[in-house]
Structures are given as structure tokens and as C-alpha cells.
Amino acid sequence: MALAGLLHHPARIVPITGSGTTEHLVQNCVADLITLTDAEWYSLLAVAVDLRSGAARNFDSLRSWTMRGLRDRVAVVTGGLGDLGYATAKRLVEEGCKVAILDLKSDEQNQAHAIGAAYWQVDIAQEQALKAAFGQIGERLGPCSILINTAALFLFKGVDASLEDFQRISSVNIAGTSLVTAAAVTQMKRAQGGSIVNFSSISGFIAQPQFATYTATKFAIRGLTKAWALDLAPFGIRVNSLCPGSIYTSAFVKRCEALGKHVLAEDAKESNLILLKRQGRPEEVASVAAFLASDEASYMTGADVLVDGGYTVV
Numbered sequence: 001m002a003l004a005g006l007l008h009h010p011a012r013i014v015p016i017t018g019s020g021t022t023e024h025l026v027q028n029c030v031a032d033l034i035t036l037t038d039a040e041w042y043s044l045l046a047v048a049v050d051l052r053s054g055a056a057r058n059f060d061s062l063r064s065w066t067m068r069g070l071r072d073r074v075a076v077v078t079g080g081l082g083d084l085g086y087a088t089a090k091r092l093v094e095e096g097c098k099v100a101i102l103d104l105k106s107d108e109q110n111q112a113h114a115i116g117a118a119y120w121q122v123d124i125a126q127e128q129a130l131k132a133a134f135g136q137i138g139e140r141l142g143p144c145s146i147l148i149n150t151a152a153l154f155l156f157k158g159v160d161a162s163l164e165d166f167q168r169i170s171s172v173n174i175a176g177t178s179l180v181t182a183a184a185v186t187q188m189k190r191a192q193g194g195s196i197v198n199f200s201s202i203s204g205f206i207a208q209p210q211f212a213t214y215t216a217t218k219f220a221i222r223g224l225t226k227a228w229a230l231d232l233a234p235f236g237i238r239v240n241s242l243c244p245g246s247i248y249t250s251a252f253v254k255r256c257e258a259l260g261k262h263v264l265a266e267d268a269k270e271s272n273l274i275l276l277k278r279q280g281r282p283e284e285v286a287s288v289a290a291f292l293a294s295d296e297a298s299y300m301t302g303a304d305v306l307v308d309g310g311y312t313v314v
Contacts, residue, residue: 069295071096074141076134078102078124078180079151081111083249084199087282088148088289090115095290098141102133102151102180124151124176134183143187145194146293149177152199152217154251158210165213173217178224185237193236195293198225200241202308218243222304229302238301240292245308246270248279275310 075092079085080101089099089112099117101107102124112119118141120133137144153172157165181196188194203211204218225241232239246252248267256263271278288307291297306312 067095067290067294067296069298070146070290070293072098073145074098074100074137074143075146075148075293076100076102076137076144076180076184077117077148077150078177079149079199080117080119081105081107082150083251083282084244084247084285085148085150086111086115087286088150089117091283091286091290092146092148092293093117095294097146100137100141100144104151124180125171127179130179130183134187138187143191144184145188145191147181147184147188147194147196148199148289148293149180149197149221150199151176151180155213156211157213159212161213166216169213169217170220173214174220174224177221181224181228185232185235188237189235194238195297196228196232196237196239197289197292198239198241200225200243200304202243202245202306202312204241204243204304205306205312225304226302233301238297240297240300240303240305242285242289242292243304243306243308244280244285245306245311246274246279247282247285249282252279273311274308275313278309280307280309 070092073096075089075097077085077089077092077099080089080099081103085101085103089101092099093116099115101112101117101119102122103119104121104123106121107113107119118137120136122129122133124130134144151172153169155165155169177198181198184194184196198221200221201214201218203215204222207215222241222243225239229239252267253263256266267279285307288305292300292305
């Protein structure tokens with residue numbers, strides 16, 4: 001094959017200049033392109049970058065090619081106007097997904113449109129509203145095959161938490177997540193497969209002061225993930241949980257300001273507890289969410305994936 005030398009001996013590559021040389025290469029290779037496997041396409045893209053630069057491979061410009069099984073799939077992201085949800089929605093759009101953002105908040109700034117996503121204002125704790133939204137998503141974009149559950153209520157109480165406190169947070173973090181998943185699974189079964197990524201947290205692994213209400217729901221998300229992975233495997237639906245640690249978000253900044261604490265000082269304090277000595281970025285969490293949603297993670301289900309910079313190691 002004309003491509004064999006490039007694909008199997010990339011170390012021999014040298015920069016190619018001159019249109020004649022490039023044209024000759026294309027003429028020799030074009031007949032072989034239709035026979036390439038996914039792995040060979042990936043190798044060819046790497047080669048193309050080397051040919052152009054003659055140096056390091058810049059995979060950022062090829063990001064949309066790096067996650068198998070995402071292009072043209074319909075992805076629903078709950079809590080999609082929050083920092084982590086929005087970063088995940090943006091990454092999925094970049095990967096070629098048709099993305100629907102669901103959020104309780106009004107999208108007054110047209111954030112969804114800015115990244116090429118559709119938007120539905122809906123409360124995930126309202127079953128009928130969810131069913132209506134998924135019906136519209138199915139008609140407009142097609143059946144959902146990826147669900148990213150990031151929506152959550154942040155209510156931090158300890159042993160003094162009231163029945164109302166537990167009902168409020170459970171109605172969103174547990175019941176709401178379950179309701180939206182049920183709506184998505186109906187479409188995934190019709191699509192003969194799918195991937196669900198539930199956002200838990202390091203709070204689903206460890207105890208933190210005055211976090212009992214939130215911690216209980218994040219442990220529950222991990223339990224639901226494993227139960228659903230078992231129940232949905234026969235339908236080709238994978239379910240995994242993503243567990244972020246300390247991430248520098250607008251919520252972190254607002255919490256510092258509400259408590260009258262200096263943001264930079266609190267960031268340094270939090271970073272000191274982390275093995276990598278910094279808080280994570282929403283984009284770093286989004287990358288893992290995209291991976292779990294993609295065919296790159298096709299043998300993963302029922303797993304808990306920590307994205308915490310090593311916080312829970314020590």
C-alpha cells in the first residue's frame with residue numbers, strides 16, 4: 001500500500017515541501033484511503049501534522065477526531081449552564097455531537113447558542129416537563145444516545161439537617177437524576193445503545209465538615225450508577241460516574257465571596273490539599289466526560305472515575 005511506509009514507520013517521516021511532491025503523495029495514497037481502519041486514520045492524522053510542521057504533533061487542532069463514536073450523536077447535558085455542564089456541552093459540540101442543554105436557569109445570555117447547542121429550560125424534578133422536553137429533543141435532534149447528568153442542588157447541612165432539607169436536595173440530586181435518566185433511556189433503547197455519565201463527586205467517597213446532605217446524595221449517585229449499569233447492560237447502555245474534586249469554578253468564587261473570604265487565599269489553601277497543588281479546570285472534567293461518553297470507553301460500565309488531582313490519595 002502507498003500508505004504503509006507512513007503508517008508503520010512514522011519515525012522516518014521528514015517534512016515535505018513543494019506542491020509537486022505533495023500531489024504525488026496524494027495520488028499514490030487516495031486509492032488506499034477507503035481501506036483504512038480507525039487506528040490507521042488516527043495514525044494518518046498524526047502523520048499529517050508531522051508533515052506540516054516537521055516537529056511536534058499538535059493534536060488540539062484535530063480534537064474533533066480524537067474521540068471515536070461521538071460525531072453526529074445526540075447528547076443531553078443536564079445542568080448545562082453551570083460551569084462543569086457547560087464545559088462538557090462545549091466539548092461534546094467540538095467532538096461533533098448534537099447537544100441539548102437542559103437547565104433550570106433561563107439562558108438570558110444565549111450561552112447555548114454561542115457554542116452551537118440547543119437549550120431547554122426545564123426542572124429535572126418535574127416528570128411531565130422532562131417527558132415533553134425529551135419528546136421535543138427527539139423530534140428536533142433525534143433520539144438521545146448520550147446523557148450527562150451534571151444537574152445538582154448544593155445544600156450543605158450536617159446532623160442538624162431537617163426533613164425539608166433532605167427532601168429538597170434529594171428531589172433534584174437523586175429523584176431528578178433518576179427521572180431524567182428514565183426519559184433518556186426510553187430513547188436509548190430505540191437507538192439500541194447509549195452512554196450515561198452521572199456526576200458524583202469526591203463527596204461520594206469522603207466525609208467533609210457540614211456536608212452530610214450533599215454527601216448522602218453523591219454516595220447515592222454512585223449506587224444508582226452501579227444499579228443502572230447492571231440493569232441497562234442488556235440494552236447496550238453503559239453507565240459510569242464521574243467524580244470531580246476541587247474545581248475552580250464561578251461557584252467556588254461566589255462561595256468565597258458569600259463567606260467573606262479572599263478568593264486567592266482560599267484557592268491557595270484548597271490547592272495545598274491536592275497532590276497536584278492546584279484546583280482543576282472545568283475543561284479537564286469535560287475531557288473525561290467526553291471520553292466516558294465515547295466509544296473509547298466502550299468496555300467501561302459501572303465504574304467510578306475520580307478527577308481530583310490526587311485529592312483522595314492522601
